[in-house]
Amino acid sequence: MERKTPNIQDIARLAGVSTATVSRAISTPSVVSEATREAVFDAVRRTGYQINLTARNLRRRRTGAIVVMVPDLGNPFFSRILAGIEHVAAPAGFSVLIVDTKQPHAEEGQLFTYLHNTRADGLISLDGSLPRALLERLDGSNGLPPIVFACEWMAGGLFSKVVIDNAAGAAMAVRHLHNLGHRRIGHVRGPQGNVLTSARLQGTRAALKELGLQIVPEWFFDGDFSLQSGVAAARAWLALQERPTAVFCASDQMACGFISELSMEGYSVPRDVSVVGFDDIDIARRFIPPLTTIHQPRNDIGAEAAKLLIERIGTGMVAAPAVHEVLPVELVARQSSGPAAPLVPY
Amino acid sequence: MERKTPNIQDIARLAGVSTATVSRAISTPSVVSEATREAVFDAVRRTGYQINLTARNLRRRRTGAIVVMVPDLGNPFFSRILAGIEHVAAPAGFSVLIVDTKQPHAEEGQLFTYLHNTRADGLISLDGSLPRALLERLDGSNGLPPIVFACEWMAGGLFSKVVIDNAAGAAMAVRHLHNLGHRRIGHVRGPQGNVLTSARLQGTRAALKELGLQIVPEWFFDGDFSLQSGVAAARAWLALQERPTAVFCASDQMACGFISELSMEGYSVPRDVSVVGFDDIDIARRFIPPLTTIHQPRNDIGAEAAKLLIERIGTGMVAAPAVHEVLPVELVARQSSGPAAPLVPY
DNA sequence: AGCTAGTATGTAATCGATTACAAATTGCAG
DNA sequence: CTGCAATTTGTAATCGATTACATACTAGCT
Numbered sequence: 072m073e074r075k076t077p078n079i080q081d082i083a084r085l086a087g088v089s090t091a092t093v094s095r096a097i098s099t100p101s102v103v104s105e106a107t108r109e110a111v112f113d114a115v116r117r118t119g120y121q122i123n124l125t126a127r128n129l130r131r132r133r134t135g136a137i138v139v140m141v142p143d144l145g146n147p148f149f150s151r152i153l154a155g156i157e158h159v160a161a162p163a164g165f166s167v168l169i170v171d172t173k174q175p176h177a178e179e180g181q182l183f184t185y186l187h188n189t190r191a192d193g194l195i196s197l198d199g200s201l202p203r204a205l206l207e208r209l210d211g212s213n214g215l216p217p218i219v220f221a222c223e224w225m226a227g228g229l230f231s232k233v234v235i236d237n238a239a240g241a242a243m244a245v246r247h248l249h250n251l252g253h254r255r256i257g258h259v260r261g262p263q264g265n266v267l268t269s270a271r272l273q274g275t276r277a278a279l280k281e282l283g284l285q286i287v288p289e290w291f292f293d294g295d296f297s298l299q300s301g302v303a304a305a306r307a308w309l310a311l312q313e314r315p316t317a318v319f320c321a322s323d324q325m326a327c328g329f330i331s332e333l334s335m336e337g338y339s340v341p342r343d344v345s346v347v348g349f350d351d352i353d354i355a356r357r358f359i360p361p362l363t364t365i366h367q368p369r370n371d372i373g374a375e376a377a378k379l380l381i382e383r384i385g386t387g388m389v390a391a392p393a394v395h396e397v398l399p400v401e402l403v404a405r406q407s408s409g410p411a412a413p414l415v416p417y
Numbered sequence: 418m419e420r421k422t423p424n425i426q427d428i429a430r431l432a433g434v435s436t437a438t439v440s441r442a443i444s445t446p447s448v449v450s451e452a453t454r455e456a457v458f459d460a461v462r463r464t465g466y467q468i469n470l471t472a473r474n475l476r477r478r479r480t481g482a483i484v485v486m487v488p489d490l491g492n493p494f495f496s497r498i499l500a501g502i503e504h505v506a507a508p509a510g511f512s513v514l515i516v517d518t519k520q521p522h523a524e525e526g527q528l529f530t531y532l533h534n535t536r537a538d539g540l541i542s543l544d545g546s547l548p549r550a551l552l553e554r555l556d557g558s559n560g561l562p563p564i565v566f567a568c569e570w571m572a573g574g575l576f577s578k579v580v581i582d583n584a585a586g587a588a589m590a591v592r593h594l595h596n597l598g599h600r601r602i603g604h605v606r607g608p609q610g611n612v613l614t615s616a617r618l619q620g621t622r623a624a625l626k627e628l629g630l631q632i633v634p635e636w637f638f639d640g641d642f643s644l645q646s647g648v649a650a651a652r653a654w655l656a657l658q659e660r661p662t663a664v665f666c667a668s669d670q671m672a673c674g675f676i677s678e679l680s681m682e683g684y685s686v687p688r689d690v691s692v693v694g695f696d697d698i699d700i701a702r703r704f705i706p707p708l709t710t711i712h713q714p715r716n717d718i719g720a721e722a723a724k725l726l727i728e729r730i731g732t733g734m735v736a737a738p739a740v741h742e743v744l745p746v747e748l749v750a751r752q753s754s755g756p757a758a759p760l761v762p763y
Numbered sequence: 764a765g766c767t768a769g770t771a772t773g774t775a776a777t778c779g780a781t782t783a784c785a786a787a788t789t790g791c792a793g
Numbered sequence: 794c795t796g797c798a799a800t801t802t803g804t805a806a807t808c809g810a811t812t813a814c815a816t817a818c819t820a821g822c823t
Contacts, residue, residue, distance in 0.1 A: 078780080079780060079781095088802075090781090090803095091781080093780095094781055095801095103802085104802090125471055125779080127780055127781075128808095129469075129475050130779080130781045130782085131780085134471060144496055145497045145716075149496070150490055150495070154489075154490035157517050168513065168514055168515075170512075190470055190512070298699060298703050353491075353493070353644060357644050357674055358704075358705070359676070359677055426810095435774075436811090437773060437774080441772085441811090468810075469810065472778090473811075475777095475778050475810075476778050
């Protein structure tokens with residue numbers, strides 16, 4: 072048994088060549104002669120040699136890793152996006168490093184070490200609320216790694232991003248409800264200050280206005296994308312004197328929480344109120360009733376973001392213009408939305 | 418603007434000391450004099466110097482990263498476990514690297530490069546079906562990194578693991594149904610060959626036997642933990658002449674799929690059949706009806722696994738005996754399970 | 764003053780690869 | 794047989810930190 076893992080020197084000795092040749096045989100086989108190549112590969116096989124990536128990366132001035140910043144790892148919404156990222160990054164030779172930005176240890180100082188280019192060659196952020204100060208120092212300008220946002224983004228358009236048309240999605244949801252005959256439509260918002268919240272809110276407002284429907288402030292409920300906040304919205308809905316007959320929730324999780332709470336209180340969806348979600352998470356089609364929602368291609372978002380980032384890393388990340396990719400959304404009509412009840416209760 | 422990021426030499430020059438002193442000022446501040454320390458820190462501040470982790474890691478012969486192997490990143494069951502791992506690993510100075518073992522690129526050869534110690538200092542696997550051949554070469558013996566399994570594990574007890582008592586959990590579920598008066602109890606299995614599948618199946622069988630209930634083969638449905646397989650099990654249940662009055666599903670996802678499909682066919686839970694799940698995923702408490710299930714402390718599982726691994730990495734990973742940690746599960750009774758109907762229909 | 768112990772710093776080797784440059788070898792045309 | 798280009802290989806510098814060892818200096822004691 073070896074005392075330690077073999078290194079390139081050991082291979083060189085065994086194959087009777089220099090380390091330079093070993094390196095070449097491994098990285099650019101075409102430039103070494105048939106015979107030497109075989110000798111080297113044979114030595115590699117015999118020893119089980121594995122290249123030391125740390126050393127290679129040091130010399131090549133790269134890390135072979137990309138960091139993904141996730142607002143909340145516990146939220147299943149992100150799982151498929153991560154899968155999409157991993158699906159593209161791994162074959163391209165990049166490891167995927169994940170950071171939960173909402174963890175207490177992820178304060179500005181800590182985050183910066185992740186962004187720094189000795190840790191990763193690039194960064195994908197699913198969190199649009201990273202401290203500005205942090206990012207201004209980044210994105211290629213100072214030799215620091217390129218950044219791509221996905222799902223969420225930062226105002227200003229400075230950074231590349233892969234997103235969906237949130238306003239359009241929201242408008243689709245509202246129009247769908249309108250088509251079903253609903254004229255009193257409410258909305259459960261995402262968390263304050265979130266870009267998705269404002270985009271979906273704005274889309275909702277615009278569609279309501281366009282359809283000539285009134286915008287009733289009491290019908291706009293606070294939320295934060297979580298199940299629990301959907302529950303809270305349902306309680307608020309129950310407390311209303313005049314209730315909207317349909318509610319568009321800015322996330323499926325909130326829609327589930329909303330329906331669940333109403334159901335516990337003896338109300339039924341869509342009989343008593345129609346509900347539309349946003350995201351099309353896995354459970355949506357199997358919720359009871361199955362959720363009408365705006366489908367987001369989560370896998371593709373992750374994959375596209377990774378593709379974009381890796382491209383940037385490859386091109387020496389010179390201050391290329393930011394790319395803004397917008398992926399399509401579609402309405403998936405299921406059973407949580409139905410025709411509006413006649414104006415006068417039967 | 419600098420042409421490139423500053424390195425330790427630049428700091429040394431600026432502070433008027435040697436690189437050795439800079440290194441010491443940063444890693445072990447107590448051994449340098451007050452004055453020098455200040456000079457160094459000042460230079461660091463002025464330049465925005467960030468240590469090059471690749472170089473440090475090369476010299477220290479470590480990577481500062483741990484790899485987590487996830488059977489299916491798209492499955493939300495794993496999200497909280499990842500969060501638990503990240504929560505412990507990040508403050509301890511380890512980055513978390515994730516690999517989806519079910520991706521096509523994750524073949525044996527590829528996987529091995531992840532396991533190799535130039536990539537990571539240790540490995541947490543949530544996948545109990547890694548190729549044996551792969552693992553036999555690992556776990557400290559050859560200077561390769563230590564491994565901890567979490568949730569799933571590999572038969573043989575060679576590796577450390579953090580798990581729950583799956584058989585006990587299954588037995589709790591069965592006993593709960595028995596207490597409610599059910600005498601005809603079925604089970605939806607996990608995927609073939611999975612350790613969780615067999616443990617939960619075995620626990621189910623044992624409890625049935627202990628309670629003097631019959632074990633009817635037709636009441637044991639195939640599944641693979643997914644929503645869709647729960648749907649399939651529901652169809653199988655519907656097709657039966659003699660149906661069990663209660664079904665224990667080996668995962669919440671299957672339980673949701675099962676209930677959902679029955680509901681679409683006009684059946685209602687728990688009126689027509691009681692259902693118990695396993696895992697207590699986030700949506701469980703908000704499903705309709707809220708799911709009775711076996712609660713797994715997913716966050717803790719991840720955190721414990723990370724703690725264990727990091728400990729091992731710290732102690733130079735000499736062939737320490739494998740540690741097998743078993744975390745407690747508990748039954749959470751909600752509304753998907755109810756009293757058995759009287760033997761003769763009303 | 765002379766000696767010891769302790770503190771602070773510098774010199775240079777080292778981690779394990781990559782690669783610019785030089786040198787050696789081979790092939791072939793003239 | 795000579796000369797030149799093309800191919801293959803080796804030498805040694807390099808990436809950016811850490812650390813063993815050596816050295817310089819200070820303080821305290823006899």
